[in-house]
Every structure is written in C-alpha cells, then in structure tokens.
Amino acid sequence: MGDSSSYDIGVEYGRHFFRMQVKSTSYQIGNGYLCAFKPNRKGRRYTTKSVDFFAAYVIPENAWYVLPSSAVLKTKSNDLMLCPVRRPKRDLYRYEGYREAWNLLRSPTMHV
Numbered sequence: 199m200g201d202s203s204s205y206d207i208g209v210e211y212g213r214h215f216f217r218m219q220v221k222s223t224s225y226q227i228g229n230g231y232l233c234a235f236k237p238n239r240k241g242r243r244y245t246t247k248s249v250d251f252f253a254a255y256v257i258p259e260n261a262w263y264v265l266p267s268s269a270v271l272k273t274k275s276n277d278l279m280l281c282p283v284r285r286p287k288r289d290l291y292r293y294e295g296y297r298e299a300w301n302l303l304r305s306p307t308m309h310v
Contacts, residue, residue: 205218220253222255227279229283231280232278232279251267254280264300279293280293280297281293
C-alpha cells in the first residue's frame with residue numbers, strides 16, 4: 199500500500215498530538231553534518247500543516263535534534279547543517295538549541 203502519511207510517528211502528550219518526521223545523516227562537511235528535510239523524490243514538500251516536528255539523528259555523533267517544522271521549512275532548500283560539537287555553542291551554531299530538545303514536545307505551543 200505504501201506510505202500515505204506525511205509523518206513517521208505521532209507523539210501524544212496530554213491532550214496534544216504532534217506529527218513527527220524522522221531524518222538521519224552521516225554526511226559530514228567540515229565541522230557539521232548536512233541533513234536533508236525532504237520527502238522522497240516524487241513526494242510533495244512538507245508543510246507546517248502536515249508535520250509539526252522533525253527529529254534528526256546525526257549518526258556518527260549519536261546526537262538527536264528536535265526541530266519545529268516552522269524552523270526547518272522556512273529555509274529554501276530544506277537542507278540544514280547540524281553541528282553537534284562536544285560543547286554546544288548555541289550562540290554560534292544556529293540549530294544547536296534544538297539538540298536533544300525533547301522538552302519541546304511537552305509544550306502546547308510551537309517554538310521557532
């Protein structure tokens with residue numbers, strides 16, 4: 199039958215249900231890892247109406263990122279550079295604030 203949902207898993211917390219798409223990468227460029235937040239080649243682009251969060255796993259670093267779809271989908275290419283350095287420098291790396299940010303799933307409002 200194939201996949202018909204725009205998300206991989208649903209996360210329920212209290213009365214809230216969040217749709218989450220899971221991505222992974224091991225493609226290193228310099229100090230970071232390029233992660234593509236796109237559906238398959240023939241699929242339509244993700245939208246904030248179809249996905250609430252992305253969970254991105256950087257395989258070589260064993261690092262998870264929980265990113266609101268609004269933060270990911272505002273980029274033109276939907277490719278993000280994730281930089282899981284040993285000591286996160288949240289002010290230097292744009293998406294480090296989302297590393298291991300599982301607490302975002304507890305909030306009834308979206309974080310950008």
